[in-house]
Amino acid sequence: FAERDGFIWYDGELKPWRECTTHVLTYTLHYGVGCFEGVRAYKTPKGTAIFRLEEHTRRLFNSAKILGMNMPWSQEQLNEAQKEVLRVNKLESAYLRPMVFYGSEGMGLRASGLKTHVIVGAWTWGAYLGADNMERGIRIKTSSFQRQYVNASLCRAKANANYLGSSMALNEVLRDGYDEALMLDPEGFVAEGSAENIFVISNGVISTPDVTSALDGITRRTVMQLAHDFGYKVVERRITRDEVYIADEAFFTGTAAEVTPIREIDNRPIGEGRRGPITEKLQAAYLALVNGESGSYPEWLSHI
Ligand code: PMP
Incomplete structure (x- = not known):
């Protein structure tokens, strides 16, 4: 580089x-x-x-x-x-x-x-988790490495040192043929991906972990706003690993990853095993917004 x-x-x-x-x-x-x-x-x-x-x-x-x-x-x-x-x-x-x-x-x-x-x-950087995966969805695996404990690493900071865990987690699952890792917090609840926040959808309700161990993602906040504008119920709460297994849909958010659907976790298909309809709607809304095609939230675009 x-x-x-x-x-x-x-x-x-x-x-x-x-x-x-x-x-x-x-x-x-x-x-x-x-x-x-x-x-x-x-x-x-x-x-x-x-x-x-x-x-x-x-x-x-x-x-x-x-x-x-x-x-x-x-x-x-x-x-x-x-x-x-x-x-x-x-x-x-x-x-x-x-x-x-x-x-x-x-x-x-x-x-x-x-x-x-x-x-x-x-x-210039294309789709972080692969262009095809933006439609198909990715396969993820729960990491053997846990996300940081709040008083050991400072999770509100996007600190270089916090990426030791991210790098260990991602490269472990890449070696095993998966696309991304899911990291659990020190108590075993779902935290985030190696560089993404996670959302799960069940019965039309969108849930995401609170940001105790996870980064307070700007894409996360954006997608929560878009979901709210569509009239969906969005809840920040503790989520267990097995809730992701039985969710109807799941996706990751991040500046690099944008909105990336998750189609499989720990070798179990999520929902139909492909990008779900609510995920697709939020992904399209996000991409229209960042590309200046939706006209909403113009204050979020800083022209150069
Ligand atoms: N969690 C981690 C660990 C990250 O590195 C990132 C990427 N910055 C995110 C979540 C998503 O944050 P954002 O939407 O602000 O890019």
Whole structure:
């Protein structure tokens, strides 16, 4: 990924992609203390727009605050940086990756004296879990790794270190031939995917776990709003693994994954074993919204 043309916003400067290196004694590389965002921009009829940019930037600043990292930029500056990265790289649609990390100003765990660095990279990225799967649905497996415990990892933060568990879980199930992992919380209740929130639908009621161990996903919030607008009942509650087995429909949400139907869990078909009708309706509404085709919630589109 390092060998590419283009520019990355690096501590306030647009630097050539290949020159955006960091020293091997970078604090965040050793200890995982850092935070990041995943943001998408779409080509809309009125030009390229970043979806819910302000919410993503706010979550990034909240993550940094939780980790006790001092942010050298304002939210406005970071919003502008993300737009600038799209413009300079001539990207009409893209995935954006802002990341906040400590540098190589010192070694040892003591964080005083370290500098906070910020980068924003962007590139084109298709359907995260596969284009065919957006219609067909994916096969998932319950992970042998549990999602984090709230007072060990800080789950409100989208922290680099939280992705150790995500990476272990995803790569374990990929090796076994599944598309994504379902992670349970330390008490055994359904939490989320490795990089997605989960929803289940039974008897027309849409349920999603509360965000104790799961990330407070921006796509999750968006889909809850869309479901509410359609008149569906949406409930945030504890969900058990076997409830997913007997659900009529299930899907994942995430900036990268958008709305991805789940067709099978632990080798059991969910409902009819394909994308369900409510999932299809919400997926279409989400894609129309982010692509600027629905005209609703125009305030969620930041044109570049
Ligand atoms: N959970 C985890 C662990 C994630 O990494 C993501 C992706 N950011 C999500 C949920 C979904 O969050 P969002 O909809 O804000 O992208």
